[in-house]
Amino acid sequence: MRKNFLPELLAPAGSMEALKAAVNAGADAVYLSGKRFGARHYAANFEDEEIEGAVSYAHLHGVKVQVTVNTLIKDSELQDVAEYLLWLYKIGVDAVIIQDLGVASICREMVPNLDMHASTQMTIHNFEGVKWAAEFGFKRVVLAREVGVQDIKRISEKLNEELKADKSSSIELEVFGHGALCYSYSGQCLMSSFIGGRSGNRGMCAQPCRKPYDFTVGEKDEFGRPQNTRVMPLKEHYLLSTRDLSVYKHLNQISKAHVNSIKIEGRMRSPQYVAIVVGIYRKAIDSMKREKWKPTDEDVSKLKLAFNRGFTEGYIMNARRGSLMARDGPGNRGLYVGDVVGYKKSGEVVVKIKNPIIPQKGDGIVFKSLNQDERDQGMFLEKEPSMNKNKIILKVQRPVKPESKLFITRKKSLMDSADELINESSSKRLIPIKISIKWDENKFAHLDCEFPVTIPVTDTPKHEVTHKHLHYRSPLQFETAIKRPLSHEQIEKQLKKTGGTPFIIKEIKMEYPGDLFVSIGKLNQLRRDLLDKVAEELLNYYIPEKKDLKAAETRFYNLLNGLKSDLKIKHKPESDKSANFDYKPSKTDVGVYMDNLETLTAACKGGCKRVYFEPHSTYSNFKNSNPDEKYIARYFEDIFELLRKAGTICSEMNVDLIWKLPNITSQSYLDHTTPLINKLSDLNVSGVMVDGIGAAEAIKTQNNKIEIYGSTGLNVWNHLIAEQLSKTSNDPPKNPGITFKSITVSPELSKNEIKRLISTSHTKNIPTSFELLVQGNIESMVTEDCLPLINPKSNGLKMYDAKKEFIGIIDAKKRVFPVNTNYNGRTHILNAVELCLVDYMPSILRMGINSVVIDARGKPPSYALEMAAIYSNAVEKTEKGNELKKTLNMLKNNVKKISTGGITTGNFIRGVK
Structure with missing residues (x-):
């Protein structure tokens, strides 16, 4: 990896007009999507023939083109995505951005000369994850937005150290630099999917994080259900709405961290937005080349005028948690001009200006009242304002209250210059x-x-x-x-x-x-x-040679034959009681996720055969936003002691104990975790469960014999993902993988999709077991924001303890979403309704599920005891098959009595769009 270089500027292209804006403004590369397989379904996007035109236009101007193929793919769609990848290779696309590990395996096998970029939705956030991506064959990793600049620098330096001997495994790092932020870790948000079947992993996010919520606290009954709750009187109600990211002022630091590419977010933004933002970042990077650049207030103002929800330096620049949020509203803020100090009956308003940029005729402006319950007053200026020293006088259409604040939301002169840039060929290109x-x-x-x-x-x-x-x-x-x-x-x-x-x-x-x-x-x-x-001669340099294309087509047909043989697997209707694919395990275990010893003991007494213990330490105190090394050491000492006690309990009750790591395992967390791995066998811990490949890599590097279990964060959607997660040590060096003993299928899949995934996997002798979450308020979001720190009076720091009291958020439909926290104060928002699949146990066992799992984290012992007993009974009765329907209905009614928010079958029946 090279030093002393300036990053590529990567721009969004949601339409052909936006692509031209990006090219003319100076982008080095653009990323766009076709109508299928892209994670921005509601952007304009490109028809196939439009992609060809876009690739030609960009290449004629010396600009690279990346195409997003970054949705998760069902088994039934693998043939289509393979055809799409081959076509993108044929037309000379420079790279594809991929989230689905199965899709990546197709791309690597079929078109190895087409560069692959690991999407930010793969949630790669540590060195081990980046190293795995390099060895797998990715050319670039788009890091999770939560990775800080110091960690990026450490990752880069470590890569340079470890991979310099193997040039074939070099890899680039890309970061988001400007635009909208997801509230949840990308790829770890299922809220839109659970609420309405519109999956963010399928590009159809309904943006629930931009909706208003109330914050509620209360007590918990013996089963963890809320009681005696009260809504806290917050001034702000958009509790999950983030500000927009802008690293413009910190480009020097980003560059010094050896970042290869800075990405501008905004495929759903206007071409004018693209032209303005890309132009400002281009000018800055070019000035950095001459070592003469300093950020200017003028450029910051232009960035704000392009669009902003309030800017934040983001997690990448280690911004404090509260500074990332725009809880007062999800819309465009515009540029602050000044405060209203008077209103005249003639329809004129007097504003004391506090910004050198003032509104002019044709500009869009808005007056915001100090009372958030009052509507904003927006308008276009039909006349030039008059000046009087440090005040301006504006003609308005209706009265404006004193102390209201004036913002410019659309600067006509700026938009006109952007339009000129879009419509004219840039002489530089x-x-x-x-x-x-x-x-x-x-x-x-x-x-x-x-x-x-x-x-x-x-x-x-x-x-x-x-x-x-x-x-x-x-x-x-x-x-x-x-x-x-x-x-x-x-x-x-x-x-x-x-x-x-x-x-x-x-x-x-x-x-x-x-x-x-x-x-x-x-x-x-x-x-x-x-x-x-x-032009034809120039574009030919981007098109694969005939021999390479022919070889790719041959590999495609071989792959297609394999996929078609998978399609021949016949699935009998669910109503057919004889529907048995011969994959039914000899015994289906009941597993439980939990986070304290009391719940663990209760689950064991309830009859579960395996516990996944994610211990909550007393040193997980999230008031310590920057704990020192001594504090962290005490945390891991406590974790080790909790695991030791859990091992003793499970050993006495003949229950398998698995250490469940948090969804997100930062570099610091892994550095402290790996020294404990070799000690686990002494604690009767038989394996470790992870949500990311980086964590699995770190564990296997430390101890290759330990069993690895995969949780839902791996997003297992198709049999090719299962295959990649089940590679053995005998695989070739350039086809690496980790042998997961067991993987959890995605909770977004329907029963028929799960059935196909597992039956195809067994047909291809993929050596892994399959688990299914069947009960609990399933995690819908995991975020670095810490909701329990909200103060009802000032939104400052007031700690609520989710382990002792009920914490939740309430949406406009009065659904209550429970909130939990874990190590370092990370927030987990759970689904408002409990998943319950107890009455589907016959079909679950017939499809080949090896383990059904209850999520009891944040729940008291009584809940774990009852649920473990209910599901153990359901599995036992199903395996015996005696008076099954009546028994399962009775057990379902028992589940209803102790569930939080009622019960749902989730996506198990309906799937996602």
């Missing part, structure tokens, strides 16, 4: 051509052209310029002039008319006999034909 022209004895023109081709340099964000030559013999035959021969100047003038093309004729050398003639129209056609040939 025009390709210069030198032409030598002469005529043969038959009066045919021969043109020799020299032009530069900009080609991406391997393993760098830079480009290499090489000069190419093209000989073109025009089919146009000139005539001997009778009266008025064409002059040298006329020919040169017409050839230089390249407006509307990406070319500029810089030089023409002519051996002209001086007595020839053709019409001006034919001369123009000669120019167009020549430029078409140059």
Whole structure:
């Protein structure tokens, strides 16, 4: 990995107009999506033929194109996505952005020359995750937005250290630099999916984080259900709404962390937004090249005027948790101008200005009242405001209350300049051509052209310029002039008319006999034909060679044959009691997630066979936002002691104990965790459960013999993901993997999709067991924000303890979503309704599930005892098959009595769109 370089500037292109804005504003690369398989379903996006046009336009201007193929894919869609990847390779796309591990395996096998970028939705947030991605074959990792700049620098330095001997495993790092932030870790948010079946992992997020919520606290009954709750009187109700990220002021620090690419978010934003933001970041990066750059207030103001929800430096710059949130509202803030100090009956308002940028005629403005219950008053200025020292006077349409604040939400002059940039070819991006022209004895023109081709340099964000030559013999035959021969100047003038093309004729050398003639129209056609040939020649450098394309097509058909054989697996209707795929395990275990010893003991007494213990330490005190090393050491000492006690309990009750790590395992967490791994066998801990491949890599590196279990964060959607998570040590070095003893299928899949996943996996002898979450308020979000720190009076720091009292948020439909916290104060928002699949136990066992799991984290012992007993009974009765329907209905009624928020089958029946 190289040092002392400036990052690539990567821009969003939600439409062709936005792509042109990005190119003309100076982007090095753009990312876009087709109508399928992209994680921004509600952006305009591109039809297939539009993608071809976009790739050609970008490449003619020396700009790389990345296409998002970053949704999670069902088994039934694998053939379609394989065809799509092959087509993207054929048309010369530079890279694809991928979340689905199965899709990545297809891409690696079928089109190995097509660069893969690991999407931020893979939630890679530690060195081990990045190293795994490099070894798997990814060219770049888009890090989780929560990774801080110091961790990025450490990851980069460690990569340089460990991978320098193996140049084939080098990998780039990309970060988000500007735009909207997800409240939850990307790829770890299921809230939209659970509420309405619109999955963020399928590009259809309904953005529940931009909705209003009330904050509620209360007591817990013996089963953990809320009672005696009260809604806290908060001034702000958009509890999950984040500000927009902007690292503009910190570009020097980002660059010094050896980041290869800075991404601007905004495929759903306007082309004008793209032009403004990309232009400002381009100017800054170019100035950094000359070591003369300093951030300016003027540029910050322009960024705000483009769009902002209030800016934050983000987790990447280690911003404090509270400073990331915009809980007062989810909309555009605009640029603050000043405060209203008076209103005249004539319809004029007086504003004391506090910003050098003031509104002008044609600008969009808004007056915001101090009372958040009152509506904002927006308008376009029809007249220029008048100035009076440090005050301006505006003509308004209705009265404005004193002390209201004035903001500019649309600056006409800024938008006009953005439109000009979008609609005009940038002289910086025009390709210069030198032409030598002469005529043969038959009066045919021969043109020799020299032009530069900009080609991406391997393993760098830079480009290499090489000069190419093209000989073109025009089919146009000139005539001997009778009266008025064409002059040298006329020919040169017409050839230089390249407006509307990406070319500029810089030089023409002519051996002209001086007595020839053709019409001006034919001369123009000669120019167009020549430029078409140059464009064709230039674009050919991005298209795979015929032998490579043929090899890719052969691999595609081989892959297709394998997928088609998978499709031949027949599934009998659910109503058919004989529907048994011969994969039914000899015994299905009941497992329970829990976070304290009391609940663990109760679950064991209830009859569960395996516990996944995510211990809550007394040193998880989230008031310590920056704990010192001594405090962290005490935390892990406490974790070790809790595991020791849990091991004793489970050993006495003959229950399997698995240490469940948090969903998110930062570099610091892993550095303190791995020293404990070799001691686990002494504690009767038989395995570790993880939600990320980075954590699994860290554990296996420390102790290759320990069993690894995969939780829902791995997003297992298809059998190819299961296959990649079940690789053995005998696999080739460039086809690495971790042998997961067991993996949990995604809670977003329907029963038929799960059935197909497992039956296909067994047909292909994939060596792993499958688990299914069947009960509990399932996690819908995990975030670095700490909701329990909200203070009802000032939104400052007031701690509520989710382990002792009920904490929740209430949406507009009065659904209550419980809130838990874990290590370092990370917030987990649970579904408002408990998943309950107890009455579907016959079909669950028939589809080949090895373990059914209850999530009892945050629940008291009584809940764990009852639920473990209910599901143990359900499994036992199902395996025996006696009076099953009546028994299961009775057990379902027992579940209802102790569930929080009622019960649901979740996506098990309906699936997601």
